[in-house]
Amino acid sequence: MEKKKLGILGGMGSEATVLFYKKIIDNTSVNNDREHLDILIYNHASIPDRTECILCGKQDYLWDIIAKDIRGMEQLGCEYFAIPCNTCHYFADRLQELTNGKFINMIEETARYASERGRKKVGVMATDGTVKGGMYKKALEKYGIEVVYPSEERQKDVMSLIYEQIKRGEKGDRHQFMNVVHELRGQGCDAVILACTELSVLNVNYSLNPDFYIDAMNVVAKACIERCGGVYCE
Structure with missing residues (x-):
């Protein structure tokens, strides 16, 4: 299969972007360095906060920035595109249209993965x-999977882990994380999706059990390798 150049719009956050790139490198089967994928990474660290824009009605303002970045990478020869930021997938439909279907959708890939693993009720x-x-x-309900979100109090813990800890370069409070997980388990969840790339960083920090946790970044890294003509390896 002919290899395709991958464009990664990163910086959301920067540590998560580094981790995403490393996952692609570590999980591509090669005999030499020339067999890796050609990848262009734009680490747009100064891009406005995605959650803030969505909650404050500034979606179009944010979209204009994202679209400009994608077009720029396209002009530099990128043929497929990925964004290691779950919240940015608010614009997934627009991204598919903009890239003529060449946007690799982390959320759709993760929902398919959960279904293939037989999950019936997942925490997000x-x-x-x-x-x-x-x-x-x-995405998950299309596969008949029930979705559970944390309670208001536990969602505050999730936001604290993401914004007050990992985005500031901290490891992340494991006890605080497990408080959220215990609540989701108590509601019958047979898996928890780490649906923020900062939580993917936490996953690496604590080596969470892959039989229970579904790391969306791992899923989309595999999809990027395969879609762009690489050979995936564990």
Whole structure:
């Protein structure tokens, strides 16, 4: 299969973007460095906060910035596109249209993965913007999977982990994280989706059990490798 150049719109946050790139490198089967995918990364760290824009009605303002970035990468030869930010997938339909179907949708890929693993009821840990956008609920319910979000109090813990800890370079409070997980388990969830790339960073920090936690970043990294003509390896 001919390899395709991948464009990654990153910076949301920067540590998560580094991790995403590393996952693609570590999970691509190669015999030498020339067999890796050609990848262009735009680490747009100064882009406005996605959750804030969604909650405050500034969606079109944010979309204009994202669209300009994608077009710029397209002009530099990118043929497929990925954004390691779940909240940005609020614009997934527009991104598909803009890229003529070449946007690799993390949320759709993760929902399919959960279905293939036989999950019936999953908890979703995500930003307020992702929760309000309803993207995971819509994607998962297409596969007959029930979606559970944390209570208002536990959602505050999720936001604290993301914004007050991991985005500031901290490891993330495991006890605070597990408080959310215990609530979701108590509601019968047979898996928890780490639906924020900062939580993917936390996953690496604590080596969470892959039999229970579904890391959306892992799923989309695999999809990027395969879609762009690479060979995926664990």
